[in-house]
Amino acid sequence: MSSTQSDVDQVSRLDRLGPAEVADVLALAGAAGDADGADPMDERVLLRLRDEHAAATHLVARSADGTLTGYAHLDTTDPDRGVGVDLVVHPAHRRRGTGRALARAVLAAATGPLRAWAHGDHPSAAALAVDLGFHRARVLWQLRRPLAAPLSEPHLPDGVTLRAFRPGSDDEAWLTLNARAFADHPEQGRWTAQDLRVRLAEPWFDPAGFLLAVESATGRLLGFHWTKVHERTGSARIGEVYVLGVEPAAHGGGLGRALTTAGLAYLRDRRGLDRVMLYVDESNTGAVALYERLGFARWSAHVNYQLG
Known part of the structure; x- marks a missing residue:
């Protein structure tokens, strides 16, 4: 020391x-x-x-x-x-x-x-x-949305169904999909089995709120929406779009939007929440546009500064 x-x-x-x-x-x-x-x-x-x-x-x-x-x-x-x-x-x-x-x-x-x-x-x-x-290198936005506002029905592509994550059975397949979905992300795409295990052991983890989109004919994972509920002392509970990812080959078919709305409906109808937040990189214009179309608005910013 x-x-x-x-x-x-x-x-x-x-x-x-x-x-x-x-x-x-x-x-x-x-x-x-x-x-x-x-x-x-x-x-x-x-x-x-x-x-x-x-x-x-x-x-x-x-x-x-x-x-x-x-x-x-x-x-x-x-x-x-x-x-x-x-x-x-x-x-x-x-x-x-x-x-x-x-x-x-x-x-x-x-x-x-x-x-x-x-x-x-x-x-x-x-x-x-x-x-x-230090120089300003990256900006992460927190977006929020009231869950009392209308939600569209999730329209899954043909041949795709939703089910809950099964701890111990889906771990390896999910890690593979997560790495593919976030191949260019500096943190999320690097998750290891240990990173997943420690979060599955957290008190807030709820497998029913970890939604997987699977190919009906094969059971192959195509996307996921992992939700989270923040229990805040002295303030109202708030839901989070914790991680949402889609298999790159499945982009463009509306799966991301369907997964998002399905997760929001879960937080509202099953968990009784009235507001939700998420984090998204300012530079990820496609994701920002999707969330804005779904009624999210900017709440705050988190800035990454770099030196060297």
Whole structure:
């Protein structure tokens, strides 16, 4: 462990976090998310925080009395793409140099290119990124839609039926289809069996809400819509179009639209939700157009900054 001193808080580097430290980080992230209207760390980081075997570099900022004031997570598992960074400062401890101290500690700890997410496109994050020489490389939009608005009936192509995902039986076939559907996606297309297993073990997982489109004659998977329900403390539940993919050879037949509407109907009619969200890359104009035709509108933006 090594440390560096800021004007207010001490930033320490750790290779592992204990259960109490993980709880502190999750509480800090929750406070920041409530204040900013956007969760400050993505799902992958949260899953890795709870996995005591996951390799990562942790930078923690604490005040003189030991209070956790800021945290940065460095994901070093993909050296070809560089180090992934998520950084958050507690709302009650901002404007004191903690974010800048953490960012400088990131630069000192990391080797190679850096990829840092600013969830919610916060102005302070943008200003810090510019000051440190990062450039804006990618924008992920969160879109939302009320489920009270009319939904069209899902019209599946001839010879295609829907069924629920079967954990343990469909894993390998789904991973193969997911890799094909997201071959050009920097994260989703790289999912491994372990990535799938940890999500199937999450409390929110519901196999009935993981819809598969199959070729009736052969049982071959052609597409999927994996839905998710966020149970938020102190606010209304919201559904998510978690992952939606179609076999490239099946594009153009309306399967993506049918899967989308079927999943939305499931969230409304079976889970009793009145709103839904999804994430889509700004550059994926085809998907953005599809979702806008289905009544989704832009809610917020998440920006990926890169250095090196």
